[in-house]
Amino acid sequence: MRRRSALLAVPALLLTAAGCGSDNKDKGGSATASPTGSTPTSPGASGTTATPSTQIVSGPVPEITAGKGFGQKPTVAKGTVAPSPQLAVKTVVQGSGPTVAGGDYVTVNYLGQIWNTAKVFDTSFGRGPYTTVIGQGQVIPGWDEGLLGRKTGSRLELAIPPSLGYGDSGNAQAGISGTDTLVFVIDVLDRFNGTSSATGKPVPQKNPDLPKVGTNTDGKQPSVTIPKGAKEPTKLVAEYILEGSGPAVTSSSTVLAQYQGLVWTTGKSFDSSYSHGQLAPLQLSQLIPGWQQGLVGKKAGSRVLLVTPPALGYGKTPPSGSGIPADATLVFTLDILAVM
Numbered sequence: 001m002r003r004r005s006a007l008l009a010v011p012a013l014l015l016t017a018a019g020c021g022s023d024n025k026d027k028g029g030s031a032t033a034s035p036t037g038s039t040p041t042s043p044g045a046s047g048t049t050a051t052p053s054t055q056i057v058s059g060p061v062p063e064i065t066a067g068k069g070f071g072q073k074p075t076v077a078k079g080t081v082a083p084s085p086q087l088a089v090k091t092v093v094q095g096s097g098p099t100v101a102g103g104d105y106v107t108v109n110y111l112g113q114i115w116n117t118a119k120v121f122d123t124s125f126g127r128g129p130y131t132t133v134i135g136q137g138q139v140i141p142g143w144d145e146g147l148l149g150r151k152t153g154s155r156l157e158l159a160i161p162p163s164l165g166y167g168d169s170g171n172a173q174a175g176i177s178g179t180d181t182l183v184f185v186i187d188v189l190d191r192f193n194g195t196s197s198a199t200g201k202p203v204p205q206k207n208p209d210l211p212k213v214g215t216n217t218d219g220k221q222p223s224v225t226i227p228k229g230a231k232e233p234t235k236l237v238a239e240y241i242l243e244g245s246g247p248a249v250t251s252s253s254t255v256l257a258q259y260q261g262l263v264w265t266t267g268k269s270f271d272s273s274y275s276h277g278q279l280a281p282l283q284l285s286q287l288i289p290g291w292q293q294g295l296v297g298k299k300a301g302s303r304v305l306l307v308t309p310p311a312l313g314y315g316k317t318p319p320s321g322s323g324i325p326a327d328a329t330l331v332f333t334l335d336i337l338a339v340m
Contacts, residue, residue, distance in 0.1 A: 025173040028137040054145040054164065056086050061090045061157045062183055064117070068092070070155045072109055073125035074185045077161075078118035082214045083181040084122070088159035089146045092185070095153025100191050102135030102148060105256055105279060107190040107338050115159065115181035128247065129189055131256060131338045140165050141183070152191050158184045190338070192256060193218035198303040198335035200244035209233075211331050213241045213305050217226020219273040221260055222303065222333055226267050232329040237292030237307035247339045251296055254340040264329040270322055281340055288313050290330070300339045306332040 060083065066075035070093045100106055108130055111123040124130045132139050134147050142160030150156060160182040162168065167177040176182070179336030202215045209230040214222035222241075249255055256279055258274040273279065284292055298304050310316070310327040318324035 009155055051203060056089050057084050057089050059088050059090055061088055061159045070187055076113055076183060076185060078116040083115050083159050085161050087142055087145055087164055090157045091154055093155035093156050095151040097152030097190060098191055100134055100150050105131055105133050105192040106147060106188055107131045109187045110184055112182060112184045115183055119175060121176060131340045147247060151187055152188050154188050156186045179337060192279060192337045194279060196337055197258060198242045198244060198301055200242035200301045203240040203243050210237060211305060213333050215242060224331060225250050225266060232264050233307050234309055236294055236312055237288055239305045240302055241305050242303035244299045246300025249295045249298050249339055251284060254283045255336055256281050256337040256338040256340055260333050262331045264331055270324050298336060300336050302336050304334045306334060
């Protein structure tokens with residue numbers, strides 16, 4: 001669903017690193033170092049593995065001295081003994097939600113600090129949750145390994161040796177040396193994969209001249225019934241089918257979404273993330289105008305109906321081989337799983 005020059009299939013979509021990079025600033029203006037530690041790679045199919053390849057030990061990890069509950073911003077003591085040379089992961093709060101597998105996207109809150117000094121170099125608490133793919137090299141190896149097999153709703157504490165963090169070079173901007181062990185407290189808020197769907201509350205569909213969309217929340221592609229004989233809308237339609245309660249999409253957002261697209265006149269599907277079986281982040285500024293305009297203000301957790309007139313879709317020159325006729329009015333359903 002990118003601009004006209006792009007293919008429609010999800011694997012061809014641009015994959016952008018989500019969250020704050022190491023050159024971002026926190027609200028206080030200090031340098032931060034997010035878990036993003038390598039060049040992004042295309043995510044593989046979800047559920048590829050839930051078994052870490054690195055040996056993991058249970059400790060030691062420093063004591064959490066305040067904010068011990070899930071969802072609370074923690075305060076963590078500095079390490080008082082020598083850290084393990086291996087990845088240490090302690091489950092502080094055991095969740096009961098779905099298990100994270102390789103290729104899954106997770107939404108987390110986290111705090112990161114240096115073992116020896118307890119210096120906090122980055123935190124999402126107070127800034128907003130962070131969503132990323134796990135097990136695909138888009139975050140530092142300690143995260144890729146340490147989050148596999150963990151359940152949503154869990155609070156984890158990780159002690160990550162340099163080899164599984166920022167390596168021998170460290171991260172000078174954030175004050176991390178090449179010998180620093182990193183300590184993270186991570187609250188796993190949610191996880192998403194190719195079987196995920198919106199979870200919002202159904203909104204009455206009262207207009208008989210608009211497509212009727214299914215409200216299932218089982219991860220399956222929702223049904224779409226385009227009314228026979230109804231005139232094609234000449235203006236953009238952007239309406240909730242399920243209304244969520246998460247963060248709102250902005251013009252600069254990247255969204256993690258499930259979607260399908262149909263041609264109004266035929267009802268024929270020309271693209272669907274459900275058929276690909278995997279998710280990809282979609283940068284709003286790179287999408288067709290109907291998506292750019294229609295998704296701003298919509299909340300994560302929602303299913304949205306978009307009907308885009310030709311001028312806000314692909315106009316007279318749709319992508320070659322897409323199955324979209326020239327000057328076609330297009331119908332989309334879009335499940336906004338997360339705002340990245």
